[in-house]
Amino acid sequence: MLTTLTPQDREHLQANNWRANRLAEILGSGSKVARSLVEDILEANAEVLDTPNPSHNDTATLPDPSSVPCANKVSCLDADAVLNVGLFVGHTPGTGAKAIDGSDEWESRNKVAEAAAGMLESSGFRAHIIYRDGRLGYATAMREHGKTSRALRLDVALELHFNAYDGQAHGAEIIVASQSTAAKLGGAFKASTADFYPGRVLRGGGVKLKRNGRGYLFNANQKCPSGIYEPFFGDSSEWYEYADDVEKEARYVTDIIKRFHDCPR
Secondary structure, three states, X not given: OOOOOOHHHHHXXXXXHHHHHHHHHHHOOOOHHHHHHHHHHHHHHHXXXXXXXXXXXXXXXXXXXXXXXXXXXXXXXXXXXXXXXXXXXXXXXXXXXXXXXXXEHHHHHHHHHHHHHHHHHHOOOEEEEEEOOOOOOHHHHHHHHHHHHHHHOOOEEXXXXXXXXXXXXXXXXXXXXXXXXXXXXXXXXXXXXXXXXXXXXXXXXXXXXXXXXXXHHHHHOXXXXXXXXXXXXXXXOOHHHHHOOHHHHHHHHHHHHHHHHHOOO
């Protein structure tokens, strides 16, 4: 069970935010490792303080020296491709949310990424599946994602997740970092959700615009339009709509990208 923060708990975490920011100022750019750890402290604090109803789980904020990253599945660059798409699989194996039947978030999202990449390629898009290096802390790993995105010259990036909140919450949302992306990628997400999963609740309207806290560092390191894709809560009955039909969810992801492509630039 997740606990409720007392006012004193929040004061302690806010004080730690101040300490971490002050430490970052003192360190400057002298130690990349120390800076990364400071950023991880702030990200973890933001996860707790962000909302009274947190939903996004990430127990892999600290590096795991034993972790072996998956090899990225990168297509050959093609100047004739309709759009250059990055599908980032959220978390690393065993560190994300768990579905109602114990299924692993990473494994589930990887299946969807692989199926969607094939559909996108068949539609003339260029699709790349990109994995987080579990040996890196969260902040450093998100910077590496940004470097990969720029090297591949991505036009749009989605980090694939599902939500969890002790079985108490429902709905779909995409987290973005700019008004433009909210309108284009967020609008595509909402329209596709209505078509593929009619009746699905759109949390807060379906598009969450954030410039700090949960999900911020992935978007902050992307130069192209990007979003944290979270279409359902895996620890609720919503899971069964997705677990039994990976192909349908892959078509849904593909439709989001197609709608984004069709938005006026």
